[in-house]
Amino acid sequence: MDALMQTSILGVVLQDLPIIPTDGGAVLKMLRSDSSLFKAFGEVYFSEVQPGKVRAWKSHREQTQMFCVPYGCMKLVLYDERPESPTYGRIETVVLGRPHAYRLLRVPPKIWYGFTPLGNTPALLCNCADKPHDPSEALRRDMQDPAIPYHWESAAQKGC
Amino acid sequence: MDALMQTSILGVVLQDLPIIPTDGGAVLKMLRSDSSLFKAFGEVYFSEVQPGKVRAWKSHREQTQMFCVPYGCMKLVLYDERPESPTYGRIETVVLGRPHAYRLLRVPPKIWYGFTPLGNTPALLCNCADKPHDPSEALRRDMQDPAIPYHWESAAQKGC
Numbered sequence: 001m002d003a004l005m006q007t008s009i010l011g012v013v014l015q016d017l018p019i020i021p022t023d024g025g026a027v028l029k030m031l032r033s034d035s036s037l038f039k040a041f042g043e044v045y046f047s048e049v050q051p052g053k054v055r056a057w058k059s060h061r062e063q064t065q066m067f068c069v070p071y072g073c074m075k076l077v078l079y080d081e082r083p084e085s086p087t088y089g090r091i092e093t094v095v096l097g098r099p100h101a102y103r104l105l106r107v108p109p110k111i112w113y114g115f116t117p118l119g120n121t122p123a124l125l126c127n128c129a130d131k132p133h134d135p136s137e138a139l140r141r142d143m144q145d146p147a148i149p150y151h152w153e154s155a156a157q158k159g160c
Numbered sequence: 161m162d163a164l165m166q167t168s169i170l171g172v173v174l175q176d177l178p179i180i181p182t183d184g185g186a187v188l189k190m191l192r193s194d195s196s197l198f199k200a201f202g203e204v205y206f207s208e209v210q211p212g213k214v215r216a217w218k219s220h221r222e223q224t225q226m227f228c229v230p231y232g233c234m235k236l237v238l239y240d241e242r243p244e245s246p247t248y249g250r251i252e253t254v255v256l257g258r259p260h261a262y263r264l265l266r267v268p269p270k271i272w273y274g275f276t277p278l279g280n281t282p283a284l285l286c287n288c289a290d291k292p293h294d295p296s297e298a299l300r301r302d303m304q305d306p307a308i309p310y311h312w313e314s315a316a317q318k319g320c
Contacts, residue, residue: 024213025282028206032292041201044288046188046230053184070206071231071284122185124231126286128204132192 004037007094009080010087011108013037014094017068019102028070028102031128037106039064042131048124049074049117054152056114057141064130065107072123073097073160076105079112079148091150097123097160112141112148119159164197167254169240170247171268173197174254177228179262188230188262191288197266199224202291208284209234209277214312216274216303223297224290225267232283233257233320236265239272239308251310257283257320272301272308279319 005014015037020027031038042063049055056077067076078092095101095118107113117123131137143152165174175197180187191198202223209215216237227236238252255261255278267273277283291297303312 022215024215025207025209028208030204030206032203033201034292041193043192044190044204044286046190046286047185048188048230049185055182055184070208070286124284126204126206126230132194 007092008087008090009078009092009111010085012078012092012111013106015104017102017104030068030070030126031066031104037066037104040130042129043133044126044128046124046126047115048122049115050122051117051120054114054116054143056143056152057112057145057148058114059112059139060109061137061139062109062131063137064109065113066128067096067105067107068103068126069097069123070126071098072121073101073118074115074123074125075118075157076113076115077150078107079150081112082110095160096125099160101160114143114152116152118157167252168247168250169238169252169271170245172238172252172271173266175264177262177264190228190230190286191226191264197226197264200290202289203293204286204288206284206286207275208282209275210282211277211280214274214276214303216312217272217301217305217308218274219272219299220269221297221299222269222291223294224269225273226288227256227265227267228263228286229257229283230286231258232281233261233278234275234283234285235278235317236273236275237310238267239310241272242270255320256285259320261320274303274312276312278317
């Protein structure tokens with residue numbers, strides 16, 4: 001369960017998550033305190049996004065994000081703007097969701113990120129962050145900000 | 161945000177949760193480390209249940225459950241079998257879910273509980289428990305066990 005997949009951005013890591021079938025539904029694991037990815041518990045919350053909508057861009061000076069998508073399917077786009085990073089300037093795209101991409105994505109501080117549903121249903125992102133939300137350390141940019149070399153498409157695409 | 165509602169079972173507590181509307185969706189808060197209800201982080205996971213299905217009964221010797229329903233609508237039934245409890249023998253029914261019952265339910269150890277969706281869609285229960293899952297402290301009974309004075313109806317009922 002603890003096998004980690006590296007991405008093209010240093011520190012951005014994926015982990016496949018267990019889906020345990022039971023009579024009448026499934027149990028979807030997310031994060032345990034004894035996981036190698038767990039640092040600390042700050043806050044758990046959800047972001048629901050409607051088809052065709054984009055939530056971008058966000059970044060945090062200090063908070064580490066731990067994302068999974070327990071309902072629907074979401075495309076996440078990440079941008080490394082850390083001057084000291086060996087992967088500075090890279091864009092990474094990750095798909096999270098059901099049924100074929102149920103996995104955990106860890107996003108360290110100072111990475112820009114945004115997300116949009118794939119498919120024709122809303123998607124639900126869960127974030128179990130290591131610090132509670134603090135507006136003074138959260139950064140935002142417009143989704144069309146030219147400082148980030150990515151163009152968001154709002155057209156619905158195939159799901160997970 | 162921290163106003164708590166007591167139920168008919170000692171220690172079983174409800175708290176209304178914030179839903180923050182944004183362009184394209186909603187942000188649904190669940191639990192922060194500085195909440196008066198937070199004890200410790202053990203594990204966060206999801207239980208998805210299909211319409212007409214029941215997941216019951218479960219209980220834990222040591223683990224405290226923190227439930228919310230970020231997708232769909234769920235009926236939870238609780239039974240107090242703690243011999244020392246002033247509310248021993250009581251059944252409590254709680255509805256959690258969207259859009260009108262988005263709230264947190266804390267269930268202390270040694271309470272029996274079960275849940276079933278209301279309405280015609282699957283529902284997703286999130287549990288942010290204070291200890292990671294440990295099969296040696298988890299108890300189960302058949303949903304028709306006569307030791308618990310409750311009869312589960314599998315017919316779909318109106319949602320939240």
